[in-house]
Amino acid sequence: MKRLTVSLPDRNYEIQIQRGLLAQAGRLCRQALPQAGRLFVITDSVAGLLFQERLRASLAGAGFQVALRVVPAGEQSKCAAQLAQLWEEMMAFGLTRTDGVVALGGGVVGDLAGFAAATILRGVDFVQIPTTLLAQVDSSVGGKVAVNLERGKNLAGAFWQPRLVLIDPDALDSLPDPVFADGMAEVIKYGCIADEALLRFLEQHASRPQITQEIESVLYTCCDIKRKVVEQDERDTGARMLLNFGHTLGHAYELAGRYQLWTHGQAVAAGMVREAELGVELGITPPNLAARIGELTQAFGLPRDIPCTGRDYAAAIGLDKKGAGEAITLILPDRPGHAIRYPMGKQALLELL
Numbered sequence: 215m216k217r218l219t220v221s222l223p224d225r226n227y228e229i230q231i232q233r234g235l236l237a238q239a240g241r242l243c244r245q246a247l248p249q250a251g252r253l254f255v256i257t258d259s260v261a262g263l264l265f266q267e268r269l270r271a272s273l274a275g276a277g278f279q280v281a282l283r284v285v286p287a288g289e290q291s292k293c294a295a296q297l298a299q300l301w302e303e304m305m306a307f308g309l310t311r312t313d314g315v316v317a318l319g320g321g322v323v324g325d326l327a328g329f330a331a332a333t334i335l336r337g338v339d340f341v342q343i344p345t346t347l348l349a350q351v352d353s354s355v356g357g358k359v360a361v362n363l364e365r366g367k368n369l370a371g372a373f374w375q376p377r378l379v380l381i382d383p384d385a386l387d388s389l390p391d392p393v394f395a396d397g398m399a400e401v402i403k404y405g406c407i408a409d410e411a412l413l414r415f416l417e418q419h420a421s422r423p424q425i426t427q428e429i430e431s432v433l434y435t436c437c438d439i440k441r442k443v444v445e446q447d448e449r450d451t452g453a454r455m456l457l458n459f460g461h462t463l464g465h466a467y468e469l470a471g472r473y474q475l476w477t478h479g480q481a482v483a484a485g486m487v488r489e490a491e492l493g494v495e496l497g498i499t500p501p502n503l504a505a506r507i508g509e510l511t512q513a514f515g516l517p518r519d520i521p522c523t524g525r526d527y528a529a530a531i532g533l534d535k536k537g538a539g540e541a542i543t544l545i546l547p548d549r550p551g552h553a554i555r556y557p558m559g560k561q562a563l564l565e566l567l
């Protein structure tokens with residue numbers, strides 16, 4: 215078992231990583247939530263089919279009363295209407311402030327369940343059990359929870375840290391290749407911004423079977439980077455912005471594909487390549503580093519570039535929550551395994567693009 219502790223001013227919580235951990239979820243939830251009698255589990259139609267019965271049996275075996283709610287798989291479930299329905303169902307189940315919510319699934323489920331936990335009864339405990347690579351290395355750690363609004367993604371949300379994150383790498387075995395590749399975009403991002411050894415490791419193990427052989431240590435390394443960043447800057451006003459490498463332009467590519475053509479990971483991959491190229495133009499990123507990032511994303515089946523109009527760039531940059539006023543903070547790698555925050559005017563960025 216690999217363990218990490220996320221230490222924050224008002225709470226510490228563990229990230230546990232081990233093959234087969236799902237079957238031990240009941241015992242581990244009992245340790246993390248000793249007062250809880252009821253657990254409201256939120257999953258989606260894909261993760262639920264594969265894992266819900268194993269989880270239900272484990273939780274019931276540890277003495278929890280369990281309600282299981284399956285939402286349709288996909289981003290459309292991360293909306294205010296779904297959230298409102300969950301609130302009503304949690305109350306009908308008899309959830310109290312000492313009970314808890316469990317997220318079983320990918321990023322959509324984690325964000326939706328986390329925001330439901332943050333808001334029901336002014337906040338109850340929750341446990342993340344991520345089942346996609348993207349959720350295991352990124353969205354399950356750090357407490358960002360949200361739903362989408364018509365005007366953009368993640369516009370209604372909260373910082374609500376989980377009590378426990380249980381990562382079972384076995385869950386990844388059932389992922390289709392494109393979904394695995396989606397998570398690899400975030401893994402590559404960690405290598406680029408924070409860990410030169412990880413970047414080199416990925417270059418030397420640039421296929422799914424090779425990564426899978428070392429998956430526990432890859433997950434540990436990524437979660438450890440995220441842990442350190444979140445501990446430094448839980449509320450995303452400084453160092454945490456480094457995690458946005460590839461995401462500023464990634465948002466533009468998601469928008470350019472009307473959220474249908476490109477997945478988040480594909481958009482982030484192309485965003486990292488383009489942002490690194492901008493870094494070269496601005497004299498920050500060494501040219502050979504930008505080329506390495508392009509080759510790595512391509513090796514994992516992710517796009518190096520995505521067509522995007524100036525209009526979509528403008529819309530995405532204008533909506534970016536991380537930009538303050540007319541300025542925006544780009545994240546630019548300045549050497550392998552390191553990145554800097556680079557504030558610039560939105561208009562100047564648009565002209566460069």
Ligand code: GLY
Pocket residue numbers: 352353355356358450454457458
């Ligand atoms: N996924 C980026 C963050 O947690 O800040």
